[in-house]
Amino acid sequence: MRDIIKLKLYTRRKTSLQRRNLAIATWEGVPSVIFHTLLGGQFLTGYLLYLGATxxxxxxxxxxxxxxxIAQIxxxxxxxxLTxxxxxxxxFISLHRILWAFTGLVPFLFPQQYWVSAFIAFYVAAFLFNTVGAMLWNSLISDIVPARVRGRYFGIRNTFLNALGTLTMFIGGMLLDRFPESQGFLYLYIIVWVCALANIITFMFYPDVTFERSVESKFLPMLRKPLQDSSFIKATLFLASFLFLQNLVVPLYSYVMLELLKINYQTISLLSVSQTLTMMGSFYIWGNLNARYSNRRLLFWTLPIIAASILSWGLLSAFPQLPVLFSAHMLFGIGVGGFNQLAFNFMIGDTPKSERPMYMAMYSAITGVAAFFGPLLGGKVYEWIADWAKWAQVFGMQLVVGSAMIVLALVLGRRILRDV
Known part of the structure; x- marks a missing residue:
């Protein structure tokens, strides 16, 4: 009887500790999502255009x-x-947050002709440190969240944090429309600094759980583990190809809307809000589906949705502007919400626990290279077609890229992402 009582008490303590750790991981995301929302998306694009970027x-x-x-390897x-x-x-999270927040000081520290260069220097340094921080967070959170609740936990967490991000996005858009650019961005960066410091503090409450290390002690044998896993590497290369096509156009949506369609910040924020709201709703649905179907199968289901959202920009040729853009953003929210959640579960759930850091690093490196060349090439294409007809600049690329994504998904996706 005494042993039974001890076992029950131990089980309750363990359950209580797990709930506490999950709550910390959720609340840590509050300042983090505000920080990232105000420094990303249309705010990042708008700030760079304000600084004079091409x-x-x-x-x-x-x-x-x-x-x-790539450095994650x-x-x-x-x-x-690490001990x-x-x-x-x-x-590393502290270095990332502080350096990215420092981009707000660029107009005060440098002559105007160096604004863009200084921004890029701070930004690149910040994301070099973030590469280390992201790897550590992925490794730690995969041990904090029990496998049996992983799909639903991240569905609930993502829904909650994206609701907050939606509100933040809307308020940020209102601020930039209400105040001149310099004053508006100053207010945004004040909020950013507060959230950066709060985020650093909340990370200190994370548990330092036991780390199951790789069975390999040398670099090359450890590197070969994911490379020799043919199912994993084929899926990763396929997803990288899809992300390359997606990133030719999607990261530059804000540029098209601000510069070519002359849409104001508040309207763009509303478009982003609609995307985030549908993404939030999809998290719960994808999470429940994930309890019945594999990560790979559901990943395949997200691909046509994402491609269709990009193709839908072509409807601007025949229908009013805002309804088309709202529809495109909402459809993209459904698809990319599922893709991001399932790709993360694929990394931490379909890989050996002891080798998980190298598997995650390999996935991030391969998809990262592909995603790098996407917006880089996309930005250059917009420079090359600057004298073309307006329709070609606004939605011509989307039609070409969306069609290529549909072909890629139907020809290779079903075979590569089948259940193993």
Whole structure:
């Protein structure tokens, strides 16, 4: 009887500790999502245009965040030697948050002709540190969240945080429309600095859970593990190809709307809000479907939805502007919400636990290179077609890219992402 009582008490304590850790991981996301929302998307595009960036420079900035993921391969090897993932995470996340927030000081620290260059320098440095932080967070969170609740937990977490991001996006858009650019961006960056500091503090409450290290102690044998997993590497290469096509156009939506369609910040924020709301609703649905179907099968189902959202820009040739853009953003929210959630579950759920850091690093590196060249090339294409007809600039690329994505998904996707 005494042993039974002890077992029940131990089980309750363990359950209570797990709930506490999950709550910390959720609340940590509050300042993080506000920080990232106000520094990304249309706010990033608008700030760079305010600093004087061209579409080519904008494409580079949007691309570099994924290219630096190559460094995660080295990070996956080096973290095997860490005694504490938590405090290494706090260090690198702090450097990322502070350096990215420093981009708001560029107009005060440098002459105007160096604004874009200075922004890029701070931005690249920030995301080099973020590469390490992201790897550590992925490794730590995969051990914090029990496998049996992973799909539904991330569905609920993503829904909650995206609701907050939606509100933040809308308020940020109103601020930029209400106040002149310099004053509006100053207000945004004040909020950003508060959230950066709050986010760093909340990371300190993360648990430092036990780390199951790789069975390999040398770099090359550890690197070969994911490379020799043919099912994993084929799926990763396919998803990288799809992301390359997607990133030719999607990261530059804000540029098209701000510069070519002359849509104001508040309207763009409403478009982003509609995308986020549908994404939030889809998280719960994709999470429940994930309890019945595999990550790979559901990933395949997201691909035609994403491609259709890009193709729907072509409807601008025959229908009013705003209804088409709202429809395109909402459809994209459904597709990309599922894709991001399922790709993350694919990385942390369909891979061996002891080798998971290197698997995640390989996935991030391969998809990161593909996603890097997408907006980089897309930005250059917009420079090349600057003298073309307006329809070609506004939705011509979307029609070409969306068609290619449909073909890729139907020809290769079904075969590569089948259940194994």
């Amino acid at each position: 579409s080519g420079q904008l494409g580079f900035v949007l691309a570099i965040t994924t290219f630096v993921n 080295a990070v996956a090897f080096l973290i095997q030697r 504490s993932r938590k405090w290494a995470l706090v260090l």
